[in-house]
Amino acid sequence: MDAISLLKSHRSIRKFTDEPVADEMVEDIMSSAFCAATSSNLQGATVIRVRHLETRAAIAEVAGGQTYVETAGAFFVWCADLHRSSVACEIDGGEFHEGVTEHFVIATVDCAIAAQNAVVAAESLGLGICYIGGIRNDPARITELLELPDQVFPLFGMCFGWPDQDPPVKPRLPLSVTLKEERYDESADREGIAAYDETMRQYYLDRTGGKLDRAWSADMAALLGKESRPHMKAYLEGQGFNRR
Amino acid sequence: MDAISLLKSHRSIRKFTDEPVADEMVEDIMSSAFCAATSSNLQGATVIRVRHLETRAAIAEVAGGQTYVETAGAFFVWCADLHRSSVACEIDGGEFHEGVTEHFVIATVDCAIAAQNAVVAAESLGLGICYIGGIRNDPARITELLELPDQVFPLFGMCFGWPDQDPPVKPRLPLSVTLKEERYDESADREGIAAYDETMRQYYLDRTGGKLDRAWSADMAALLGKESRPHMKAYLEGQGFNRR
Numbered sequence A, B: 001m002d003a004i005s006l007l008k009s010h011r012s013i014r015k016f017t018d019e020p021v022a023d024e025m026v027e028d029i030m031s032s033a034f035c036a037a038t039s040s041n042l043q044g045a046t047v048i049r050v051r052h053l054e055t056r057a058a059i060a061e062v063a064g065g066q067t068y069v070e071t072a073g074a075f076f077v078w079c080a081d082l083h084r085s086s087v088a089c090e091i092d093g094g095e096f097h098e099g100v101t102e103h104f105v106i107a108t109v110d111c112a113i114a115a116q117n118a119v120v121a122a123e124s125l126g127l128g129i130c131y132i133g134g135i136r137n138d139p140a141r142i143t144e145l146l147e148l149p150d151q152v153f154p155l156f157g158m159c160f161g162w163p164d165q166d167p168p169v170k171p172r173l174p175l176s177v178t179l180k181e182e183r184y185d186e187s188a189d190r191e192g193i194a195a196y197d198e199t200m201r202q203y204y205l206d207r208t209g210g211k212l213d214r215a216w217s218a219d220m221a222a223l224l225g226k227e228s229r230p231h232m233k234a235y236l237e238g239q240g241f242n243r244r
Helices: A003-008 A023-033 A053-062 A083-091 A101-124 A133-137 A139-145 A189-207 A216-224 A232-238 B003-008 B023-033 B053-062 B083-091 B101-124 B133-137 B139-145 B189-207 B216-224 B232-238
Strands: A045-049 A074-081 A128-132 A152-161 A179-181 B045-049 B074-081 B128-132 B152-161 B179-181
Touching: A003 A101, A003 B003, A003 B023, A003 B101, A023 A045, A023 A101, A023 B003, A023 B179, A045 A101, A053 A074, A053 A133, A053 A139, A074 A083, A074 A101, A083 B189, A083 B216, A101 A128, A101 A152, A101 B003, A101 B101, A101 B133, A101 B152, A101 B232, A128 A133, A133 A139, A133 A152, A133 B101, A139 A152, A139 A232, A152 B101, A179 B023, A189 A216, A189 B083, A216 B083, A232 B101, B003 B101, B023 B045, B023 B101, B045 B101, B053 B074, B053 B133, B053 B139, B074 B083, B074 B101, B101 B128, B101 B152, B128 B133, B133 B139, B133 B152, B139 B152, B139 B232, B189 B216
Parallel strands: A045 B179, A179 B045
Antiparallel strands: A045 A074, A074 A152, A128 A152, B045 B074, B074 B152, B128 B152
16 A cells, blocks of 8 residues: 555554564564654654553553553553653763753654654554553653653553454545645635534444434534643643743 | 655655645645544644745744755645634634643644654655754744734644755664663663764764764753753743643
């Protein structure tokens, strides 16, 4: 399959066969992950493979009972990492400036794009994946479980495994809304959102045999109408990020 | 080329031929970009194609004189976007909670992984790319140039074009440092960093005909020994992010 078709066929997989994911395959995937671009060569991403079932069960609990964290062929936690580069500063005899918001942005972006390379690599081999943002329900607990030092925070988890389900690709907002020309012109956005609301309503109806009748706008109102994970600001500052 | 070989062959391209990038190709690339995973289906990314040469020149200046922002076949600004979903809240009659740090993380990650999909798609077609983090030198100016509303911020730029150079792949930190097992065990990190310092020293010497003799640790000390882009915290808060 060519790369663009591969990207367009992405869907999250949450049910996996018992077949394990070989260590050599993980190494190949992660080598290609870390070939992604990185700001100023910081390489602000670290990925931790978690095998112990007890730890995986504890992480699944943090993530709100996502059992596939336990059952996936392989499970990883992706961390934004400024600790390693602070060690490099020290090796060079330099001073490390802690808590700089821009450094947080760099490390978070480095981590996300390396992780997405891992997704592409894994899916090209026939594996299914699922991002687990739910680990941010209790990042302090994840920090404790994985013994993360200051300047490292768990951005998301990731399940890899051999798919035991074949869900459809979820529709996306039309490009008329997400790809703009010259400036942030939102004159066509409400029309595009209305069309997408209908698309998603049909998608949910089809997938639930008519039980779930909901538009995308309602999903957004539910998500953004509350202060999601209100601990995040204090957690990040406590971990050494975003203080200034 | 298979996907893993494609990912492993990535290097930034900063010199492009005059050949334009067709609109149809951009649409195909961006369609596959937005097929990337998105937290809670937020789709918190918007990409703005900038064609006007005046605007591109102004952005190149913000980025510290990166002239390829002007000369690349196509240039884009990737934005983390909560504005569109706030409109969706309003459509649904819901309230939008502004300034939530977790929402900032979601939108930033959504934007970064969609952008990385665009990179993979573009490179699979033979295009070269370069991320332009330098737009964060003056995000307020970019905000003004692109008329970004509140709840939208410019995460990075991206050049696409037909390569007119063939630089080598830049070496990365060894997996012994970046891929960990079970917990953040850093007992092998200093050894791995020392090996990488030598690798990078040789890389720089080779690329500059012996003129640049510098280790990775020195790069990190230069980068993190100062408060990079000290305006970022105030800018993000002013734009409606990260207030609580």
